[in-house]
Amino acid sequence: MSLTLTPLPGLPLIRPGDPLADILVTGLTAARIELQDGDILVLAQKIVSKAEGRLVNLATIEPSARARELAQSSGKDPRLTELILRESNAVLRVRPGSLIVEHHLGFVCASAGIDHSNVRGEGGNPDDWVLLLPEDPDRSAAQVRAALEQASGKRLGVMVIDSHGRAWRLGTVGTAIGLSGLPGLVDERGWQDLFGYHLKITVVGVADELAAAASLVMGQAAEATPAVHVRGFPYPLRDGSLKEILRPKEEDMFR
Amino acid sequence: MSLTLTPLPGLPLIRPGDPLADILVTGLTAARIELQDGDILVLAQKIVSKAEGRLVNLATIEPSARARELAQSSGKDPRLTELILRESNAVLRVRPGSLIVEHHLGFVCASAGIDHSNVRGEGGNPDDWVLLLPEDPDRSAAQVRAALEQASGKRLGVMVIDSHGRAWRLGTVGTAIGLSGLPGLVDERGWQDLFGYHLKITVVGVADELAAAASLVMGQAAEATPAVHVRGFPYPLRDGSLKEILRPKEEDMFR
Numbered sequence: 043m044s045l046t047l048t049p050l051p052g053l054p055l056i057r058p059g060d061p062l063a064d065i066l067v068t069g070l071t072a073a074r075i076e077l078q079d080g081d082i083l084v085l086a087q088k089i090v091s092k093a094e095g096r097l098v099n100l101a102t103i104e105p106s107a108r109a110r111e112l113a114q115s116s117g118k119d120p121r122l123t124e125l126i127l128r129e130s131n132a133v134l135r136v137r138p139g140s141l142i143v144e145h146h147l148g149f150v151c152a153s154a155g156i157d158h159s160n161v162r163g164e165g166g167n168p169d170d171w172v173l174l175l176p177e178d179p180d181r182s183a184a185q186v187r188a189a190l191e192q193a194s195g196k197r198l199g200v201m202v203i204d205s206h207g208r209a210w211r212l213g214t215v216g217t218a219i220g221l222s223g224l225p226g227l228v229d230e231r232g233w234q235d236l237f238g239y240h241l242k243i244t245v246v247g248v249a250d251e252l253a254a255a256a257s258l259v260m261g262q263a264a265e266a267t268p269a270v271h272v273r274g275f276p277y278p279l280r281d282g283s284l285k286e287i288l289r290p291k292e293e294d295m296f297r
Numbered sequence: 298m299s300l301t302l303t304p305l306p307g308l309p310l311i312r313p314g315d316p317l318a319d320i321l322v323t324g325l326t327a328a329r330i331e332l333q334d335g336d337i338l339v340l341a342q343k344i345v346s347k348a349e350g351r352l353v354n355l356a357t358i359e360p361s362a363r364a365r366e367l368a369q370s371s372g373k374d375p376r377l378t379e380l381i382l383r384e385s386n387a388v389l390r391v392r393p394g395s396l397i398v399e400h401h402l403g404f405v406c407a408s409a410g411i412d413h414s415n416v417r418g419e420g421g422n423p424d425d426w427v428l429l430l431p432e433d434p435d436r437s438a439a440q441v442r443a444a445l446e447q448a449s450g451k452r453l454g455v456m457v458i459d460s461h462g463r464a465w466r467l468g469t470v471g472t473a474i475g476l477s478g479l480p481g482l483v484d485e486r487g488w489q490d491l492f493g494y495h496l497k498i499t500v501v502g503v504a505d506e507l508a509a510a511a512s513l514v515m516g517q518a519a520e521a522t523p524a525v526h527v528r529g530f531p532y533p534l535r536d537g538s539l540k541e542i543l544r545p546k547e548e549d550m551f552r
Contacts, residue, residue, distance in 0.1 A: 045514045048299040135550040142550065150465040205499065209464040209551035210405040212544045213482045213502025215509065217466075227468045244460065247468025248513060254470065255510030258503060259300045261531035276516035289467045295390040295397065296464035296551045 045274040047084075047259040048073055049267035056088075056268075058095035063189030066269055075271050082199035082224055082275055083190065084256035086268035087175060088157060090182045090202050090220075096174040097163040098125060116141045122156065122172060129154035129174060134297060147175065147219065148288045150297075151206050155219070176202065179220020180283050187222045199224030199279050203253040209296055216257020218249040218287060224279050225249065226286040248277055249287060300529040302339075302514040303328055304522035311343075311523075313350035318444030321524055330526050337454035337479055337530055338445065339511035341523035342430060343412060345437045345457050345475075351429040352418040353380060371396045377411065377427060384409035384429060389552060402430065402474065403543045405552075406461050410474070431457065434475020435538050442477045454479030454534050458508040464551055471512020473504040473542060479534050480504065481541040503532055504542060 050069030056062070066083060070076075100121040105113065109124035115136045116123065123141065127133070130143035134150060145154050155175040163171040176182045179202040187200035202220035207213075218226065226249040256270040291297065305324030311317070321338060325331075355376040360368065364379035370391045371378065378396065382388070385398035389405060400409050410430040418426040431437045434457040442455035457475035462468075473481065481504040511525040546552065 044301050044303040045510070046299050046301045047510075137550060140550070205501070208502070210544055210549060211472075211502065211505065211542055213500050213505065213542060215502045215506050245468050246460070246512075247463070247466065247470045250466065250468060251470050251509040251513040254506040254508075255300070255302075255513060257501075258506040258510060259531060276514060287466055287468060289465055294465060295392060295395070 043274050043276070045255070045272070045276065047255055048075065048271045048273075049259050049261075050075075050269045050271060051267065053089070053267070053269060056092040058092065058097065060093045062089065062093045063186050063193065066186070066190065067193055069269060070271065073271065077190065077194040077196045077198065078273065079197045080199075080273075080275065080279060081196065082201060082252065082272040082279075083186070084201045084203055084252065084270045084272060085183075085186065086260060087155065087179070087202055087204040087219060088160065088173065089268045090176045090179065090186075091157075091173050092161075094176055094182065096176060097161065098172055098174060099163060099166045100125075100170040100172060101166055112136060112141065118153070122153075122158075125156055125172065125174070126154040129156065145175070147179070147284065149206075149217075149219065149284070151204070155204055175204070175219065180222060180285075181220075183220045183222035197223070197279060199275070201249060201253060201256075203257060205257060216253040216255070216260075218253040218284065220284055221249050221282050224252075224275065224282050225277060226282040226284065228277050247287065249282060298529050298531070300510070300527070300531065302510055303330065303526045303528075304514050304516075305330075305524045305526060306522065308344070308522070308524060311347040313347065313352065315348045317344065317348045318441050318448065321441070321445065322448055324524060325526065328526065332445065332449040332451045332453065333528065334452045335454075335528075335530065335534060336451065337456060337507065337527040337534075338441070339456045339458055339507065339525045339527060340438075340441065341515060342410065342434070342457055342459040342474060343415065343428065344523045345431045345434065345441075346412075346428050347416075349431050349437065351431060352416065353427055353429060354418060354421050355380075355425040355427060356421055367391055367396065373408070377408075377413075380411055380427065380429070381409040384411065400430070402434070402539065404461075404472075404474065404539070406459070410459055430459070430474065435477060435540075436475075438475045438477035452478070452534060454530070456504060456508060456511075458512060460512060471508040471510070471515075473508040473539065475539055476504050476537050479507075479530065479537050480532060481537040481539065483532050502542065504537060 103121040105120035113120035205214035206217040358376040360375035360379040368375035460469035461472040
């Protein structure tokens with residue numbers, strides 16, 4: 043069976059308070075997709091954050107002494123740096139152009155996932171608006187999922203993704219930051235191999251694999267196609283969460 | 298346009314010397330897929346390595362003193378540890394159960410990508426056979442691509458992938474280790490955002506995003522469906538290579 047990922051065309055620019063699930067239903071109709079059991083919707087963080095009103099105007103932010111200091115070594119705006127610190131548990135690395143942190147949500151990412159492009163709030167200098175990640179992306183995914191399941195009568199999965207950089211390799215890849223109704227990991231440990239005698243030792247990051255696939259489809263027009271419909275996910279759906287994907291800090295060899 | 302990934306059904310177990318491209322053509326026919334310009338074939342490392350005869354019997358390996366020492370701290374077979382060292386530029390981390398290295402090919406991975414499951418050579422103890430990565434996976438991809446392009450008359454991409462663990466997050470994800478005819482990265486730096494005034498600063502790891510997608514499709518039956526046909530890759534094809542994806546060591550904050 044094939045895996046098919048289809049970007050929903052013609053979604054409007056999302057504003058605070060917009061009903062995301064309703065907008066997705068309209069987009070699915072425009073794409074002539076009728077939801078089936080097992081389908082998954084993947085949403086770019088940006089539209090979820092915007093709908094949830096996570097816009098902040100930097101003019102309202104007073105940088106702390108620590109933020110000013112980190113702004114110096116990273117070359118970032120001190121007010122943005124202050125916001126990054128407020129969104130984070132810890133600063134992992136600082137270099138000119140880079141501020142790598144552990145976000146409050148538990149994952150490691152650059153600049154606490156705060157986004158500056160395609161963001162414009164009401165009033166003030168339009169260049170001063172930035173967008174924080176959703177407060178609880180698992181909850182965001184669950185809310186959209188509940189509304190879509192109610193509208194369709196089908197068993198679905200919903201995932202919120204962002205683009206993350208990586209250790210060792212160049213280029214960002216789509217990465218799961220919130221999920222509902224699909225597994226974060228599939229544990230193959232103990233399965234036998236084809237010859238029936240080697241036990242496998244693999245845990246597969248299926249949510250992140252799907253996040254990367256969906257991000258690819260959002261592609262060059264990512265801002266214009268921030269929602270992707272997925273059919274043919276090859277693993278059984280179950281409840282999953284961001285937390286299961288995060289490597290416990292004490293087991294992490296690369297902090 | 299949708300991205301569609303289709304595993305090729307019914308491929309035989311690959312043996313040293315097998316003509317991979319011919320086998321893929323048969324698999325494509327079985328899947329009723331006629332190749333089109335822009336299609337990509339993604340191959341699990343395992344079938345490429347097997348076809349290239351990269352099987353080694355551990356009984357033939359004499360571990361060095363350093364291998365014995367690292368085998369102690371990692372809990373791995375000293376002969377396997379010796380092979381890992383021979384395949385690597387440097388050892389990055391050693392923990393019970395883990396030996397993280399920089400492979401000769403330049404990427405960071407566990408155990409130099411040496412595989413123990415679904416591997417069985419001719420003679421000796423069947424449990425002693427392991428499989429090294431292809432010597433030059435870009436070249437492997439180029440060879441398969443040339444044969445498929447000649448057979449089809451179409452402009453194609455071919456990629457070889459493996460499952461890699463990651464810093465910070467649990468679960469392996471499909472990762473590009475060799476490519477031909479498709480970009481490793483797409484550089485969006487300098488593109489304008491939707492409002493026309495923020496310049497983007499993103500480089501996207503499109504080959505790794507596609508590798509993750511294909512790995513998902515190989516899925517639970519990865520050993521049985523080690524080749525995936527891709528249609529609808531949303532970026533223009535061009536020549537690419539593993540090297541462009543690897544973060545220069547001196548810029549890597551997480552070694």
